[in-house]
Amino acid sequence: MAAPHLMPAAFIGHGSPMNTLERNRFTEQWAAFGQAMPRPRAILCVSAHWFIPGTAVTAMAKPRVIHDFYGFPRELFAFDYPAPGAPEIAREIVAAVKPAHVGLDQDSWGLDHGTWSVLAHAFPAADIPVLQLSIHSGESLAYHIDLGARLAPLRERGIFIVGSGNVVHNLRRLDRQRPDAGFEWAERFDRAVRSVMTSDPASLPSVAQHADFALAVPTPEHFLPLAYLAGLCQAAGEAASVFAEGGTMGSLTMTSYALGASPAKAVGQGAAAAAAPLPDPHDVPPEQTNT
Numbered sequence: 001m002a003a004p005h006l007m008p009a010a011f012i013g014h015g016s017p018m019n020t021l022e023r024n025r026f027t028e029q030w031a032a033f034g035q036a037m038p039r040p041r042a043i044l045c046v047s048a049h050w051f052i053p054g055t056a057v058t059a060m061a062k063p064r065v066i067h068d069f070y071g072f073p074r075e076l077f078a079f080d081y082p083a084p085g086a087p088e089i090a091r092e093i094v095a096a097v098k099p100a101h102v103g104l105d106q107d108s109w110g111l112d113h114g115t116w117s118v119l120a121h122a123f124p125a126a127d128i129p130v131l132q133l134s135i136h137s138g139e140s141l142a143y144h145i146d147l148g149a150r151l152a153p154l155r156e157r158g159i160f161i162v163g164s165g166n167v168v169h170n171l172r173r174l175d176r177q178r179p180d181a182g183f184e185w186a187e188r189f190d191r192a193v194r195s196v197m198t199s200d201p202a203s204l205p206s207v208a209q210h211a212d213f214a215l216a217v218p219t220p221e222h223f224l225p226l227a228y229l230a231g232l233c234q235a236a237g238e239a240a241s242v243f244a245e246g247g248t249m250g251s252l253t254m255t256s257y258a259l260g261a262s263p264a265k266a267v268g269q270g271a272a273a274a275a276a277p278l279p280d281p282h283d284v285p286p287e288q289t290n291t
Helices: 025-036 074-078 087-096 113-122 141-150 152-157 184-197 201-209 225-236
Strands: 009-013 042-047 056-058 103-105 130-132 159-165 241-244 256-259
Touching: 009 025, 009 225, 009 241, 025 113, 025 241, 025 256, 042 113, 042 225, 056 087, 087 103, 087 130, 087 152, 113 130, 113 159, 141 152, 141 201, 141 225, 152 159, 152 225, 159 225, 184 201, 184 225, 201 225, 225 256
Parallel strands: 009 159, 042 130, 042 159, 056 103
Antiparallel strands: 009 256, 056 130, 241 256
C-alpha cells in the first residue's frame, strides 16, 4: 500500500448554517479546496459547536448528524451528512497527543453543523470517516495551540485536520443591511489576525491584546478552532495562507486559512454571491440561533 499523502490542514470560517444549502463565493472556495487535495484517510474537525469542559474525540462507528440551531428552514433540519465514524482512528488520535488527555466519546455527540455545513461542499459524498474533537472550555488559547501541534503527526497518516469557526463572531452586533461587508472594527481585527497567521502563527495569543478583540471575540468558541491550525503551523515551521476572505452582516468574518496546500487565489468581496444570512431577527434573535 502506498504511503499516505501529507495532508494539508485548514481553518474555515463557516458563518450561517444556511451555507450548507447555498452556493456562494465562500462555499465555492470550500468545494475547490476539497477537490484540490488528496483524498484523506479520515477527517478530524474541531468545531466551534462542541464546546465543553473537557477534551474528547468522537469514537462511534456511526456518528449522528446534529441539527444544533434554531429558527432555520425545514430543509436545513432535514439535511443529512451520513459520514461514517472511525473508532480505531479515535484511539490513534488519543495516543498521538499523549501525555495530553483526550477522552473517547462513545455516544454523547456526533457531527454538528460546524462540521457538516463545511464538509457538505468540500466532501459532498460523505464517504470519508469523520471525527470531531471537542474544544475544552476551561483551557487557555496556549493550551489549544499546543494541542494542535500535538496533532501534527496525524497529517502524515492521511488525516485532514480542519478547524471550523469564525475569526470575528459577534451575533449581537449583526447588521442585515451589510450582507457582504464587515464593520470597520471587524475588518480591522480580521486583518490583524491575518497578519499573524501568515507570518508567525505561534504568536496568535498576542491578538488578545488588540483593541478590537472584545468586540470581535465576545465569546471564545468560534475563535479557538483557529488555534489548532496555529499549532499545526508551529509544528510544521510554516505560516498559513488565506484562501477565502471577507465579512458578512457586519460582525462576522469568513476568512479561511490553509497549511500545506496551494489553494486557488483568495476570494474576497465582489465575487459571486454573499454568504448565507441568518433568520429574521424579528422571528429569532441572532444570539439564540446557536450559529
